[in-house]
Amino acid sequence: MLRNELSQTILEVKEITKRFGGVEALRGVSFKVNKGEVVGLLGDNGAGKSTLVRCISGIHPPDEGEILIAGKAVKLDSPMDARKAGIETVFQDLAIIPEFDVVQNLYLNREILSTNPVLRWLGWLDAKAMAKRSQKSLNRLSSRIPSLSEKIVNLSGGQRQAVAIARAVSWGAEIVIMDEPTAALGVEQSAQVNELIKLISSQGVAVLLISHNMQHIMETCDRAVVLYQGRSSADVAIRDVDKNALVSLITGASGSLLAESA
Numbered sequence: 001m002l003r004n005e006l007s008q009t010i011l012e013v014k015e016i017t018k019r020f021g022g023v024e025a026l027r028g029v030s031f032k033v034n035k036g037e038v039v040g041l042l043g044d045n046g047a048g049k050s051t052l053v054r055c056i057s058g059i060h061p062p063d064e065g066e067i068l069i070a071g072k073a074v075k076l077d078s079p080m081d082a083r084k085a086g087i088e089t090v091f092q093d094l095a096i097i098p099e100f101d102v103v104q105n106l107y108l109n110r111e112i113l114s115t116n117p118v119l120r121w122l123g124w125l126d127a128k129a130m131a132k133r134s135q136k137s138l139n140r141l142s143s144r145i146p147s148l149s150e151k152i153v154n155l156s157g158g159q160r161q162a163v164a165i166a167r168a169v170s171w172g173a174e175i176v177i178m179d180e181p182t183a184a185l186g187v188e189q190s191a192q193v194n195e196l197i198k199l200i201s202s203q204g205v206a207v208l209l210i211s212h213n214m215q216h217i218m219e220t221c222d223r224a225v226v227l228y229q230g231r232s233s234a235d236v237a238i239r240d241v242d243k244n245a246l247v248s249l250i251t252g253a254s255g256s257l258l259a260e261s262a
């Protein structure tokens with residue numbers, strides 16, 4: 001049974017430390033995320049959440065510590081390294097181009113070239129193949145995007161999130177990190193994003209969710225990891241806490257609460 005549990009750990013962050021000059025933004029942070037699990041990454045302003053996400057996304061190399069994917073230590077020197085390791089990050093700006101349509105955004109920087117050798121040589125894209133695969137990615141997310149040829153600029157905030165999440169998943173992500181995915185959304189669209197998160201986790205994709213919205217965390221996450229002044233101060237199952245307890249952990253009022261085995 002222990003072996004089964006271990007084999008389910010998709011991401012492990014081990015004793016990560018990151019300094020910026022004299023500022024120690026992360027001080028030996030450790031936690032695990034299992035396959036298909038939704039874990040909230042919580043912490044007050046300046047606690048170290050963004051720095052930790054940047055370390056896991058290959059943007060900031062940590063000064064000390066290790067990142068393991070499926071039990072194997074990985075060196076993430078660039079966002080491409082992280083992507084190759086199965087880590088996709090959906091940042092708040094979503095990194096989508098509003099003037100491009102859904103398909104163009106799903107295939108940004110990884111367009112499929114035409115199968116015809118001459119057209120391929122000329123750099124022609126296989127629009128049909130891209131549209132087919134895009135539809136598959138979006139179907140997988142049961143999304144309500146009206147049309148693949150719709151420009152992003154015409155989509156709602158929730159639909160844009162769906163496109164960004166679909167792209168992350170269609171790149172074969174084992175773990176998707178989402179930075180405040182519902183911050184700019186209304187109630188109904190937030191609920192749709194929550195549904196998407198639950199859907200991809202039910203398909204085995206792990207999600208690390210940064211949010212200041214306790215309701216969102218309570219509704220969506222299985223577990224929460226709390227950072228306090230650059231340290232992991234709590235690792236709790238959501239079923240064991242309520243909103244007030246989470247807030248106390250974030251503000252440091254409850255002290256440290258680390259699970260024996262996350």
Ligand SMILES: Nc1ncnc2c1ncn2[C@@H]1O[C@H](COP(=O)(O)OP(=O)(O)OP(=O)(O)O)[C@@H](O)[C@H]1O
Pocket residue numbers: 020023024025043044045046047048049050051052
């Ligand atoms: N590039 C940088 N250079 C210097 N200091 C930095 C840099 N990035 C982050 N820090 C510092 O590291 C600490 C952690 O910041 P970080 O942005 O990771 O926190 P956070 O939890 O994401 O906060 P917020 O919720 O406000 O975004 C802060 O003291 C911050 O000032």
